[in-house]
Amino acid sequence: MTSHPRLKRWVEEMAALCGPDRVVWIDGSDEEKKRLEDEAVQAKDLLRLNPEKLPGCFYHRTKPDDVARTEHLTYICTRNKEDAGATNNWMSPEEGYKKAGAIFRGSMRGRTMYAIPFCMGPLGSPFSKIGVELTDSVYVVLNMRIMTRVGKKVLDQLGTDGEFAKCLHGKADLSPERKLILHFPEDNAVWSVGSGYGGNALLGKKCISLRIAGWQARQEGWLAEHMLILGIEDRRGQVEYVTAAFPSACGKTNLAMILPPEGLKHKGWRFWTVGDDIAWLRVGPDGRLWAVNPEAGFFGVAPGTNSRTNPNAMAAVQRNTIFTNVLLKDDGTVWWEGGDGDPPEHGTNWQGQPWKPGAKDAKGKPVLGAHPNSRFTAPASQCPCISPKWEDPRGVPISAVIFGGRRARVAPLVYETFDWAHGVYTGATMASERTAAQDGKVGEVRRDPMAMLPFCGYNMADYFAHWLSMGGRIPRPPKIFHVNWFRRDEKGAFLWPGYKENVRVLEWVLRRCRGEGGAVRTPIGHVPSHDALDMTGLDVSPAALDALLDVKSEEWSEEMPEHKKFFEKLGDRVPQEIWEQHKALGQRLSEAAVPARK
Numbered sequence: 001m002t003s004h005p006r007l008k009r010w011v012e013e014m015a016a017l018c019g020p021d022r023v024v025w026i027d028g029s030d031e032e033k034k035r036l037e038d039e040a041v042q043a044k045d046l047l048r049l050n051p052e053k054l055p056g057c058f059y060h061r062t063k064p065d066d067v068a069r070t071e072h073l074t075y076i077c078t079r080n081k082e083d084a085g086a087t088n089n090w091m092s093p094e095e096g097y098k099k100a101g102a103i104f105r106g107s108m109r110g111r112t113m114y115a116i117p118f119c120m121g122p123l124g125s126p127f128s129k130i131g132v133e134l135t136d137s138v139y140v141v142l143n144m145r146i147m148t149r150v151g152k153k154v155l156d157q158l159g160t161d162g163e164f165a166k167c168l169h170g171k172a173d174l175s176p177e178r179k180l181i182l183h184f185p186e187d188n189a190v191w192s193v194g195s196g197y198g199g200n201a202l203l204g205k206k207c208i209s210l211r212i213a214g215w216q217a218r219q220e221g222w223l224a225e226h227m228l229i230l231g232i233e234d235r236r237g238q239v240e241y242v243t244a245a246f247p248s249a250c251g252k253t254n255l256a257m258i259l260p261p262e263g264l265k266h267k268g269w270r271f272w273t274v275g276d277d278i279a280w281l282r283v284g285p286d287g288r289l290w291a292v293n294p295e296a297g298f299f300g301v302a303p304g305t306n307s308r309t310n311p312n313a314m315a316a317v318q319r320n321t322i323f324t325n326v327l328l329k330d331d332g333t334v335w336w337e338g339g340d341g342d343p344p345e346h347g348t349n350w351q352g353q354p355w356k357p358g359a360k361d362a363k364g365k366p367v368l369g370a371h372p373n374s375r376f377t378a379p380a381s382q383c384p385c386i387s388p389k390w391e392d393p394r395g396v397p398i399s400a401v402i403f404g405g406r407r408a409r410v411a412p413l414v415y416e417t418f419d420w421a422h423g424v425y426t427g428a429t430m431a432s433e434r435t436a437a438q439d440g441k442v443g444e445v446r447r448d449p450m451a452m453l454p455f456c457g458y459n460m461a462d463y464f465a466h467w468l469s470m471g472g473r474i475p476r477p478p479k480i481f482h483v484n485w486f487r488r489d490e491k492g493a494f495l496w497p498g499y500k501e502n503v504r505v506l507e508w509v510l511r512r513c514r515g516e517g518g519a520v521r522t523p524i525g526h527v528p529s530h531d532a533l534d535m536t537g538l539d540v541s542p543a544a545l546d547a548l549l550d551v552k553s554e555e556w557s558e559e560m561p562e563h564k565k566f567f568e569k570l571g572d573r574v575p576q577e578i579w580e581q582h583k584a585l586g587q588r589l590s591e592a593a594v595p596a597r598k
């Protein structure tokens with residue numbers, strides 16, 4: 001299948017290690033897709049959903065203990081431990097290859113090894129990177145076919161000597177003790193064994209497009225980020241683009257597919273999805289920052305997605321979609337908590353057990369129909385609001401970069417940072433409450449710089465230095481903002497309705513980019529003045545709006561030691577400029593705390 005001698009040799013070596021019965025190259029054709037689907041259905045790896053109601057759709061269940069990324073088993077394997085930094089688990093490359101090699105050895109006996117040539121980014125784009133994933137999971141192959149560009153066209157592009165990322169994935173026995181997700185940035189390689197779940201197994205996604213690409217981006221002078229890319233068109237047909245970084249399961253897919261709220265419909269805004277999870281950003285010939293989405297599909301969180309919260313996503317998942325760990329209805333369709341329609345009277349839950357509304361386990365705890373991190377995998381091209389530019393090899397020019405976390409308090413609805421370096425500091429100190437997308441205690445606040453804590457494939461301090469240095473390389477940089485849709489009142493109720501209403505915040509962001517839009521200067525940045533957000537048709541009381549936009553110096557002052565502790569944890573490579581930003585913020589806060597003299 002390939003005329004690339006190095007690739008051929010590598011596949012032979014990996015096959016010798018894993019011992020599959022056969023190696024099958026993925027060509028990307030429709031016949032192949034059908035064949036693989038039939039095989040997966042036969043092997044009970046997939047279940048074909050109701051062909052009338054959900055044509056081309058399939059259902060998959062993972063093992064109950066394999067439902068999210070396992071950050072504690074994810075490693076960066078660099079020769080020098082310092083290069084992985086304080087936020088990553090580290091293993092030496094020798095140890096990594098040895099440990100994972102022992103699990104891989106012979107693990108594909110009786111199975112097929114699929115070789116998937118894939119391209120992240122539009123084929124032929126200067127942004128794009130090629131990889132080859134070897135896997136013994138048909139589910140992975142079918143997901144990769146949706147999430148990336150695969151097959152013969154990729155091999156053609158690779159030629160006889162092109163660079164490619166070497167990705168080895170195997171299910172082995174899916175045991176939690178024999179699970180490792182290892183990155184070898186110095187070898188452009190990923191070895192993942194023992195998990196069949198999304199981010200652990202679809203190696204083009206987080207492993208390649210963020211951890212390995214991030215390493216390359218630093219060397220080559222660009223950025224690989226955990227960001228959605230959204231086009232915003234005004235009534236004259238002018239489109240501006242923003243990127244936004246939120247941690248997993250904080251609404252990136254919803255924002256990427258936003259629609260205008262009722263109250264603002266008369267303004268004629270239209271929104272275009274370029275990407276919902278990852279952005280690769282480079283300085284363009286015009287001195288602006290340009291972005292491409294390296295992926296070709298959406299791996300979105302199902303629970304909470306419905307025709308009200310995200311009608312575009314709902315339209316995108318009506319065909320050719322793989323559903324993982326949702327509830328299976330008796331009519332061969334699917335349902336999830338916070339989805340459309342009433343819960344079915346009975347169905348089969350994500351663990352394969354009979355389920356009905358109000359189901360409880362032996363201890364009397366409610367049993368869910370769908371796992372909170374259950375997902376849909378859908379082709380981006382099926383999204384009604386997919387941007388006509390989403391596959392443009394040049395990418396799209398970015399006007400604003402938005403950072404955001406899930407914070408019950410402290411962070412206001414939106415603020416604009418003072419300049420690039422302050423924006424980098426703001427991204428670096430982002431914090432968010434933990435969600436179901438990662439193993440661990442849901443709700444706990446953790447620092448998640450640029451939403452990259454689990455995805456930065458090198459020393460976080462060097463990552464900050466790289467961000468700072470990019471500022472000097474972008475003649476016309478985007479403005480940097482911070483948002484928080486999740487602020488709550490004292491009773492714990494959300495102050496902001498979110499979803500479509502976030503358009504009001506985006507409007508203000510774009511106005512600020514054009515040098516318009518009312519704002520008040522606070523120690524943390526510019527916050528909208530009281531009348532600067534268009535609240536037409538929205539029932540949020542003036543007191544609630546006050547609370548949303550409030551910047552309490554005392555609360556922020558309390559955060560400062562947390563920032564310091566976090567940076568100290570990152571070690572002595574933290575750039576001086578970050579410390580200067582820290583000092584300057586502290587200064588601004590203490591000045592604000594002094595009552596103004598008459």
Ligand code: SAT
Nearest residue numbers: 069198199206248437
């Ligand atoms: O599991 S994935 O990393 O693919 C999805 C996510 O957590 O963002």
Ligand code: MN
Nearest residue numbers: 226247248277
């Ligand atoms: Mn993500």
